[in-house]
Amino acid sequence: MHPADNPLVSHPRKAGRLKVIWHKLKKAVEPLTDSALALVPIVLVIAFFQLLVLKQPIPNMGQMMWGLLQVLLGLALFVRGLQMALFPIGEEMAYNFVRKGNLWWLLVFAFALGFGTTVAEPALIAISEEAARIAAAGQVIASSAEAQSNYAIGLRLTVALAVGIALVVGVFRILKGWPVQYLILGGYFGVVIMTFFAPPEIVGIAYDSGGVTTSTVTVPLVTALGIGLAHTIHGRDPLIDGFGLIAFASLTPMIFVMAFGMLY
Amino acid sequence: MHFGATLLTMLRDVLPIAAILFGFQALVLRRKIKDPARVAMGMILVLLGLTLFLEGLEMALFPVGRLMAQQLTAPEFIYDSAAAAVGPVQWFDFLWIYAFAAAIGFATTVAEPALMAVAIKANQVSGGTITVRGLRYAVAFGVAVGVAVGAFRIVTGTPLHWFIISGYVVVIIQTISAPKLIIPLAFDSGGVTTSTVTVPLVAALGLGLAETIPGRSPILDGFGLIAFASLFPIIAVMGYAQIGDWRANRLKRRLEQ
Numbered sequence: 001m002h003p004a005d006n007p008l009v010s011h012p013r014k015a016g017r018l019k020v021i022w023h024k025l026k027k028a029v030e031p032l033t034d035s036a037l038a039l040v041p042i043v044l045v046i047a048f049f050q051l052l053v054l055k056q057p058i059p060n061m062g063q064m065m066w067g068l069l070q071v072l073l074g075l076a077l078f079v080r081g082l083q084m085a086l087f088p089i090g091e092e093m094a095y096n097f098v099r100k101g102n103l104w105w106l107l108v109f110a111f112a113l114g115f116g117t118t119v120a121e122p123a124l125i126a127i128s129e130e131a132a133r134i135a136a137a138g139q140v141i142a143s144s145a146e147a148q149s150n151y152a153i154g155l156r157l158t159v160a161l162a163v164g165i166a167l168v169v170g171v172f173r174i175l176k177g178w179p180v181q182y183l184i185l186g187g188y189f190g191v192v193i194m195t196f197f198a199p200p201e202i203v204g205i206a207y208d209s210g211g212v213t214t215s216t217v218t219v220p221l222v223t224a225l226g227i228g229l230a231h232t233i234h235g236r237d238p239l240i241d242g243f244g245l246i247a248f249a250s251l252t253p254m255i256f257v258m259a260f261g262m263l264y
Numbered sequence: 265m266h267f268g269a270t271l272l273t274m275l276r277d278v279l280p281i282a283a284i285l286f287g288f289q290a291l292v293l294r295r296k297i298k299d300p301a302r303v304a305m306g307m308i309l310v311l312l313g314l315t316l317f318l319e320g321l322e323m324a325l326f327p328v329g330r331l332m333a334q335q336l337t338a339p340e341f342i343y344d345s346a347a348a349a350v351g352p353v354q355w356f357d358f359l360w361i362y363a364f365a366a367a368i369g370f371a372t373t374v375a376e377p378a379l380m381a382v383a384i385k386a387n388q389v390s391g392g393t394i395t396v397r398g399l400r401y402a403v404a405f406g407v408a409v410g411v412a413v414g415a416f417r418i419v420t421g422t423p424l425h426w427f428i429i430s431g432y433v434v435v436i437i438q439t440i441s442a443p444k445l446i447i448p449l450a451f452d453s454g455g456v457t458t459s460t461v462t463v464p465l466v467a468a469l470g471l472g473l474a475e476t477i478p479g480r481s482p483i484l485d486g487f488g489l490i491a492f493a494s495l496f497p498i499i500a501v502m503g504y505a506q507i508g509d510w511r512a513n514r515l516k517r518r519l520e521q
Binding site: 038039041042044045046048049050053054058059063064065066067068069070071072073074075076077078079080081082083084085086087088089092093096097100105109112113116117120121122123179180181184185188191192195196203204205207208210212213214215216217218219220221223224227238239240241242243244245246247249250 | 273276277278280281283284285288289292293295297298299302303304305306307308309310311312313314315316317318319320321322323324325328329332335336341360364367368370371372374375377378380381382384385386389390400404424425428429432435436439444445447448449451452454455456459460461463485487488489490491494
């Protein structure tokens with residue numbers, strides 16, 4: 001008797017072609033369902049407040065559905081591209097720098113990455129122009145357009161410098177294996193002290209500038225760089241030593257912007 | 265046409281980054297990138313994905329979200345009539361605003377692409393102990409509390425730094441007692457929460473609120489909400505790890521008895 005015909009042994013049936021296609025389809029749709037799940041809360045919140053609290057109809061349903069479809073697709077593509085390009089590139093460069101063994105070039109790279117990605121950041125441009133308007137209104141600077149634009153550019157360069165230095169310090173910390181909390185808590189202590197000496201108009205902007213510096217493209221890249229370094233260097237743990245770069249990049253702008261406000 | 269403009273802005277955003285990466289790769293490291301076709305494809309997907317994402321948000325969610333923030337903070341809605349506030353501002357007149365602040369803070373953070381990237385990486389690195397969804401929800405919960413507290417601060421007019429300083433004191437205490445593995449990740453999550461999705465809606469809320477309440481200046485008090493949205497996730501993520509740790513310990517004690 002052919003073993004396949006033995007009724008006492010159960011054989012797994014070969015998956016049919018339909019099943020294989022179904023499986024592939026499921027794999028292809030998975031990122032889409034993931035991003036759909038990420039969007040459910042925001043749709044619910046807007047529907048709830050619009051329909052039940054403000055008691056108004058949702059305007060332009062068709063346009064809204066079309067927009068949501070774009071958001072969904074965009075998020076799925078982004079996550080896919082992240083895993084194809086930004087993560088591997090960050091980790092590969094970390095590996096190559098460690099192999100090259102030149103500390104100075106690694107630090108120059110860290111600074112360039114921090115400074116270069118921040119100086120052109122649209123959110124930062126918006127916030128520094130706003131800050132210049134406040135400074136002019138508070139008579140910290142002359143209200144001429146030129147003085148305002150100088151102030152805004154000065155602020156932008158300050159924040160970009162802060163992020164560049166943050167990445168240099170952060171990368172150096174990974175190489176040395178220093179615990180992140182001492183540096184961060186020390187930095188926050190500095191923020192608190194400076195809050196009392198900085199002009200009040202700048203404090204809110206300084207606090208907010210810490211949040212706007214890290215863009216959606218920079219974050220995955222910087223994270224992958226840190227984890228790549230921690231992976232490659234002997235004795236570093238990716239979870240303990242690899243994370244923390246973003247934290248530095250959101251901390252130093254607060255200190256630098258308050259210093260800018262005190263000096264200007 | 266709009267799509268083209270957004271794509272251009274994104275391109276302008278990404279080009280300096282690409283120039284730095286490839287400049288160093290070619291001139292300093294002098295190594296070829298592994299699988300350049302795949303990397304190029306991935307870059308295009310990132311660019312296209314973010315463009316579609318922003319376009320869609322601008323089309324579907326931002327206008328109605330901004331309008332909502334304005335309507336909820338308008339005196340007509342808060343006081344049931346146009347005849348604005350009589351007497352001092354009462355913080356409990358604004359309950360719907362705190363609810364909206366928390367809800368919109370949570371919902372926008374869950375959809376934040378940068379946070380998703382960090383969560384995916386944390387999941388990989390931790391070998392699955394930290395789940396993508398768990399981290400995102402913890403961070404979103406932190407942002408929700410942060411934005412609600414920030415709205416409350418604008419209403420009461422308490423100085424910003426008192427809240428921020430007491431928040432940092434909590435962070436310091438938690439840092440001493442929380443599991444060491446979570447600390448760097450917790451600090452990082454403070455920085456990634458506030459970008460593409462969260463900032464426009466939260467800023468609209470802060471500005472609207474500061475305009476409505478007498479005695480608040482939009483330029484002075486409108487700022488600061490973002491800072492709250494970056495501080496509270498640190499507390500939430502460490503708290504999430506602490507609760508997990510505490511429950512594991514309790515279980516262990518019970519099993520030993």
